[in-house]
Amino acid sequence: xxxxxxxxxxxxxxxxxxxxxxxxxxxxxxxxxxxxxxxxxxxxxxxxxxxxxxxxxxxxxxxxxxxxxxxxxxxxxxxxxxxxxxxxxxxxxxxxxxxxxxxxxxxxxxxxxxxxxxxxxxxxxxxxxxxxxxxxxxxxxxxxxxxxxxxxxxxxxxxxxxxxxxxxxxxxxxxxxxxxxxxxxxxxxxxxxxxxxxxxxxxxxxxxxxxxxxxxxxxxxxxxxxxxxxxxxxxxxxxxxxxxxxxxxxxxxxxxxxxxxxxxxxxxxxxxxxxxxxxxxxxxxxxxxxxxxxxxxxxxxxxxxxxxxxxxxxxxxxxxxxxxxxxxxxxxxxxxxxxxxxxxxxxxxxxxxxxxxxxxxxxxxxxxxxxxxxxxxxxxxxxxxxxxxxxxxxxxxxxxxxxxxxxxxxxxxxxxxxxxxxxxxxxxxxxxxxxxxxxxxxxxxxxxxxxxxxxxxxxxxxxxxxxxxxxxxxxxxxxxxxxxxxxxxxxxxxxxxxxxxxxxxxxxxxxxxxxxxxxxxxxxxxxxxxxxxxxxxxxxxxxxxxxxxxxxxxxxxxxxxxxxxxxxxxxxxxxxxxxxxxxxxxxxxxxxxxxxxxxxxxxxxxxxxxxxxxxxxxxxxxxxxxxxxxxxxxxxxxxxxxxxxxxxxxxxxxxxxxxxxxxxxxxxxxxxxxxxxxxxxxx
Numbered sequence: 235x236x237x238x239x240x241x242x243x244x245x246x247x248x249x250x251x252x253x254x255x256x257x258x259x260x261x262x263x264x265x266x267x268x269x270x271x272x273x274x275x276x277x278x279x280x281x282x283x284x285x286x287x288x289x290x291x292x293x294x295x296x297x298x299x300x301x302x303x304x305x306x307x308x309x310x311x312x313x314x315x316x317x318x319x320x321x322x323x324x325x326x327x328x329x330x331x332x333x334x335x336x337x338x339x340x341x342x343x344x345x346x347x348x349x350x351x352x353x354x355x356x357x358x359x360x361x362x363x364x365x366x367x368x369x370x371x372x373x374x375x376x377x378x379x380x381x382x383x384x385x386x387x388x389x390x391x392x393x394x395x396x397x398x399x400x401x402x403x404x405x406x407x408x409x410x411x412x413x414x415x416x417x418x419x420x421x422x423x424x425x426x427x428x429x430x431x432x433x434x435x436x437x438x439x440x441x442x443x444x445x446x447x448x449x450x451x452x453x454x455x456x457x458x459x460x461x462x463x464x465x466x467x468x469x470x471x472x473x474x475x476x477x478x479x480x481x482x483x484x485x486x487x488x489x490x491x492x493x494x495x496x497x498x499x500x501x502x503x504x505x506x507x508x509x510x511x512x513x514x515x516x517x518x519x520x521x522x523x524x525x526x527x528x529x530x531x532x533x534x535x536x537x538x539x540x541x542x543x544x545x546x547x548x549x550x551x552x553x554x555x556x557x558x559x560x561x562x563x564x565x566x567x568x569x570x571x572x573x574x575x576x577x578x579x580x581x582x583x584x585x586x587x588x589x590x591x592x593x594x595x596x597x598x599x600x601x602x603x604x605x606x607x608x609x610x611x612x613x614x615x616x617x618x619x620x621x622x623x624x625x626x627x628x629x630x631x632x633x634x635x636x637x638x639x640x641x642x643x644x645x646x647x648x649x650x651x652x653x654x655x656x657x658x659x660x661x662x663x664x665x666x667x668x669x670x671x672x673x674x675x676x677x678x679x680x681x682x683x684x685x686x687x688x689x690x691x692x693x694x695x696x697x698x699x700x701x702x703x704x705x706x707x708x709x710x711x712x713x714x715x716x717x718x719x720x721x722x723x724x725x726x727x728x729x730x731x732x733x734x735x736x737x738x739x740x741x742x743x744x745x746x747x748x749x750x751x752x753x754x755x756x757x758x759x760x761x762x763x764x765x766x767x768x769x770x771x772x773x774x775x776x777x778x779x780x781x782x783x784x785x786x787x788x789x790x791x792x793x794x795x796x797x798x799x800x801x802x803x804x805x806x807x808x809x810x811x812x813x814x815x816x817x818x819x820x821x822x823x824x825x826x827x828x829x830x831x832x833x834x835x836x837x838x839x840x841x842x843x844x845x846x847x848x849x850x851x852x853x854x855x856x857x858x859x860x861x862x863x864x865x866x867x868x869x870x871x872x873x874x875x876x877x878x879x880x881x882x883x884x885x886x887x888x889x890x891x892x893x894x895x896x897x898x899x900x901x902x903x904x905x906x907x908x909x910x911x912x913x914x915x916x917x
Contacts, residue, residue, distance in 0.1 A: 238589070239532040241605055243615045245592075246488060246531040248601030250618030253491045256484045257621045258629045259293040261665050263480060265633040266291060268666040271657060272673065276649050281308050287472045288409065289511065292479040294491065301408040302397070304450060304472065307352060312416030312451065316347065324348075328355075330368070334420055338456040340562030341466040342420065344368045354380070354412065360465060370396070370453035371464040377412045377453075396452035396468065413470070415448040420469060423449075426558045435523045440481045447473040457567035471558050478519060484619075485529045489537045490518045492598065496538075499595040501580065508569050508577050509545075516564070517541050517548075519557040531615035539589050546581045549574065623768045624753075624760035627775060630665045631753060634672050635782050642789065644688060647681035664772050671773060675715030676785075679722045682707040683790050686726065701730065716780035717746045718815040724822050725784075729793050733826040740822045747781065747815060754781035754815075757853050783859070784818045786811040795825065795869050799862065799899045806895040816846060816854045817863045824870040836874060843867055844879075861890035865900060872907060877916065881907050 254262070270285055277283050288302030311327045313319060319329045329347040337343055346366045350356055358373040359366060378398050381391060391398050397409035430441050450473075455466035482490065493514035501509060521527055521541050529537060548554040548565070552574060556562040569577060584591040593599045605611050641647045654670050654677065662670070682704045708723040720743045727736040751758065751766035767775045786792040787810045791800060796811070803811065820843035827836035847855060847863055855863050868883030884904045888897065 238535050240612055241602060242532050242534040242536070244605040244611070244613050245492075245598070245601055246485070246534050246615045247613045247618030249488045249491060250484075252597065252601070253488060254293065254295065254629075255619050255621050257619070257626055259484070259487065260663075261626065261629050262293045262295070262633050264663045264666050265630065265637075265669050268657070268662070268669045269637045269673075272650065272653055275653055276646065278308055279649065282306075283308060283415070287476060289494070291476055293487070294494070296491070296494065302472075303408060303410045304413055305411075306413050306415045306450070309351070310355075310414050312344070312414055312418060314418050314420060318418060319347070330414065332416065332418075332420060332451070334422065337462075337466055338458050338562070339422065340469050340556055340559045341456050342451060342469060343462070343465045344414065344451060344467055362462070362465060367465050368467075369464045370455055370467050373412070374453040381410075396454035411452060413453065414451045414467075416451065417448050419445065419449055422559050422561075430523070433523045433525060435525070436478055436481050440477055444474040444477045447477070449473070459567075469559070474558070475515065475519075479515070482518070482522070483529055485531055485534055485537065486518065486522060489529070489534060489541065490514065492534075492538045492592075493517065493541060495597050496542075496592070496595055499597060500584070500591070505580075508573055513545070513554060513564070516554070516557050517545050520544065520555075523557075531618075535589050535592070538592070542581075543585070546578070546585060549578050549581060622760060622764055624758065624763040627753065627763075627772075627780075628756050628758070630668065630772075631776075631780050632756065634665070634669050641677070641680050641684070644681065644684045647677055647684055650677040651681070668772050668776060671714055672716070672776065675711040675719050678707050678711035678714070679719065680787070680790075682711070682722070682726065683792065686729070687791055714777070716776050716782050717743065717752070717778065718781045718784060718818075720746075721784050721815055721818050721822075725792055725818070728822055728826060731829075733829045736822055736826045737830075740819055740826070743815070744819045744823075746778070747819065749779070751779050752781055753779050755853070755856060781815055783812040783856075784815050786813070795873070796866075798902065799865060799894070799896045802896050802899040803894050806898075808895050811862060811894060812859055813862055813866070814855045814859055817843065817859075817866060820846065821866050821870060825873065828874055840870055840874060840876075843870065858891055858893040861887050861892055861896060862894045864890060865896060865903075868900075868903065872903070877907050877911050877914075881911075 250256075253259075266286065274283055274285060282305060284303060284305035286301065287304055289296070290301045309327050310330055311319070311322050312330050312332050314332050316331065322329070327348075328350050331345040331347055332342040333345055334342045344367060346355075346359070346368060350359075350368075354373060354376045355368060357376045358368040358370075360369045360372070361367075374393065374396060378391070378393060381398055391400055393399070394409055396413070397411040399409050427441070427445070430436060431438075436444070450470040451467040452470045454468050455463035456468070460466075479487070479490070494511050497509060497511060497514055501507075518541065521544055522529070527533075527537050527540050549569065552565055552570065553563050554565045554569075556564055565574075584594070587594075593602060605613075641650060651674065654674050658667065658670050685700065685707075686704055704726065705723070708726055712720040712723055720739055724736050724739040724743065727733075727739060746752075749766075751763045753763060763779065767779050770778070786796070786800070789804055789809075791797055792811075800811065820839050823839035824836055824843060827833075827839060844867060847860070847867055864883050864887035868880045868887065871877075871880035871883055881904060884900050884907070887900050
C-alpha cells in the first residue's frame with residue numbers, strides 16, 4: 235500500500251467512526267468515572283467493593299469488548315511488612331502478608347496473620363511450613379460454586395483464568411473475579427517506577443495517580459510446575475493499566491484498537507487462540523514508553539507495523555516481558571514448542587505480506603478499500619474528530635443510561651443522594667454533571683418506591699403524609715430526569731387507585747413522547763435534533779428530548795398486575811425489568827380506562843398497544859424487551875376480557891428472546907386463560 239500518510243489518515247478517520255472520536259471516548263470515561271465514584275463509595279459501607287475494568291472501562295465499545303468486574307472485601311489488608319499492620323485498626327481488619335521471596339516474578343503467597351471472617355477465606359486455608367496460607371485454587375472454586383447458589387446457571391459459566399466468565403455462543407460477555415486489594419505495592423514495582431521516571435512516560439502526574447490506587451491479588455497461580463502452585467496469587471495492575479490507556483493520545487488509542495481488531499479477525503480467526511488482547515495492551519505500553527514511534531494520525535499505519543514487529547520479536551525470543559515486572563515472562567509455559575513455531579510461522583506470513591496484511595481484517599478492509607480504489611481520495615484526520623451535538627448526546631445518553639443503581643434498603647437510597655449532592659460541588663465535566671442529575675432522578679424514584687413498599691401499620695394520617703412525600707419525591711424526579719421519568723408518577727398513581735391522575739400524567743408523557751426530536755435508543759433524525767434542541771443546555775436537552783426505558787427492580791413491587799412476573803424474574807436472577815415507555819403509556823391507558831369504565835377509550839388504547847407491538851421494527855420496542863411487552867399486552871387483554879387475544883399474546887411472548895426470564899409466569903397465565911375459556915365453554 236503506497237501513500238501511507240494518506241491511507242493512515244483515512245484509517246484514522248474510519249476508526250474514529252468505528253471505535254470513537256476523542257470526544258466520544260472522553261464522554262465514555264467521564265461517565266464511568268463518576269458512576270464508579272458513587273458505587274465504590276456506597277459499597278464500601280457494605281464492606282464489599284466492586285469495580286469495572288477491562289477494555290470496556292478503557293473506552294472501547296467494540297462488539298468484542300468484554301466487561302470485567304473485580305470485587306473484594308474491604309477488611310482484608312494486604313501488607314508487605316508486618317510493621318505496616320500498625321497503620322490499620324487491628325480489631326476490625328484481617329491482615330494478610332504478601333510473600334514474594336520464593337515465588338515466580340509477578341506472583342505472591344498470601345499468609346494469614348489474623349483469623350479470617352468470611353467463608354470463602356476460611357474454606358481456602360492451607361497450612362504450610364508452619365504458616366497459614368490461602369489457596370488460590372480453593373478460593374476460586376468456592377466463589378464459582380457460590381455463584382451457583384445465588385441462582386446463576388453454571389452451564390453459562392466457565393472458569394477463565396482467575397475469573398468466572400459468562401459466555402454465549404463462545405463469546406465472553408463478562409469476566410467476574412473475586413480478588414483481594416492492596417494499597418501497598420510490592421517491592422518489585424520500584425524498578426518500574428524508576429523506569430517510568432527515566433522515560434518520562436507516563437507523566438509524573440499520571441504516575442502519582444496510579445500509585446494512589448490499589449493493586450490486586452488474583453486467585454490463580456503461575457504456569458511453573460511446582461507443588462506450591464495452589465498457594466500462588468497473581469499480581470494484577472488493572473487499575474494502573476486503565477490509567478495508562480487513558481493517558482494515551484487518540485492515535486495511540488486507535489493503534490491499540492487496530493491491534494485488538496487484527497488479533498480478533500486475523501490472528502485468532504478459526505484457530506485455538508494463543509495470544510490475547512492483554513498482549514496487545516502490553517505491546518502498546520512498551521512501544522509508547524520506549525519512545526521510538528511518532529504517534530500522529532498520518533503515521534498510524536507505521537505505528538501499527540512497528541508494534542506488530544515487536545510482537546513477532548517477542549514470539550521469536552520466546553519472551554514477552556510484563557510491563558510492570560519484566561522478569562515475568564508471560565509466554566512462559568504458555569507459548570512454547572510446536573504452538574510457538576506455528577504462531578511464529580503465521581505471524582511471519584503476515585510480515586511477508588507487509589502492511590497490506592491489514593486488509594485481511596474485514597473491519598479494516600472496509601475502511602481502507604475506498605481509499606485504495608480511488609487514489610485521489612483524501613480525508614483530513616480532523617474530519618474524524620468532528621462530532622455534532624446529536625452524536626455527542628447519543629454517546630452521552632447511551633453511557634449514562636447503561637448504568638443504574640440497585641439500592642436494597644432506604645438508607646442506601648439516602649446515601650446515594652447524599653453522595654451525589656457532595657460530588658455535584660466538585661469540578662466536573664458537563665456529562666459528569668448530567669450523570670449526577672440523572673442519578674439523582676433515579677435515586678429519588680428508587681427511594682419513593684422503597685418507601686411505598688415499606689408501609690406496615692400506619693394511621694390514616696401517617697399514610698396520607700407518606701403519600702404526600704412520595705408524590706413530591708416522584709414529581710421532583712420528573713423535573714430532573716428524562717421525559718420517561720414522569721411515568722413513575724403515573725405508575726404510583728395507578729398503584730394507589732387514582733386512575734384520573736394516572737391518565738392525566740400518562741397523557742402528558744405521551745404528548746412529550748410524540749415530539750419529532752425525541753431521542754430514544756439512539757433513534758433520532760440528527761439534523762432535526764440539532765435544529766430543535768441544539769441551542770438548549772445539556773441539562774435541558776435531557777429533560778425535554780431524552781427517553782429511557784422504564785426500569786422496575788424485581789425486588790421492589792411496582793403494580794399488582796406485574797407482581798407475578800417480578801417474582802418469577804427475581805427468582806431466576808434477573809435484577810430489573812426494562813420496558814419501553816411507549817408500552818407503559820398504552821398499558822396504563824388501557825388499565826386506567828378499564829377501571830374507570832371508559833370502554834371505548836380502553837379498547838382504543840388496547841388496539842394502539844397491539845398495533846405498536848405488531849408493526850414496530852425495534853425502534854420503539856427493543857427486541858430484548860419484547861418478551862415482557864407481549865406479556866403486558868396479554869395481561870391487558872385478559873383484564874378487559876379478550877381471553878383469545880390474551881392467549882395469543884402470551885404464546886407470542888414465549889417466542890421472543892427470554893431476556894426477562896418470565897416463561898414460568900407466562901406458562902401459568904396461559905394455563906389460567908385456558909381454564910377460564912373451558913369454564914366459559916369457548917375452547
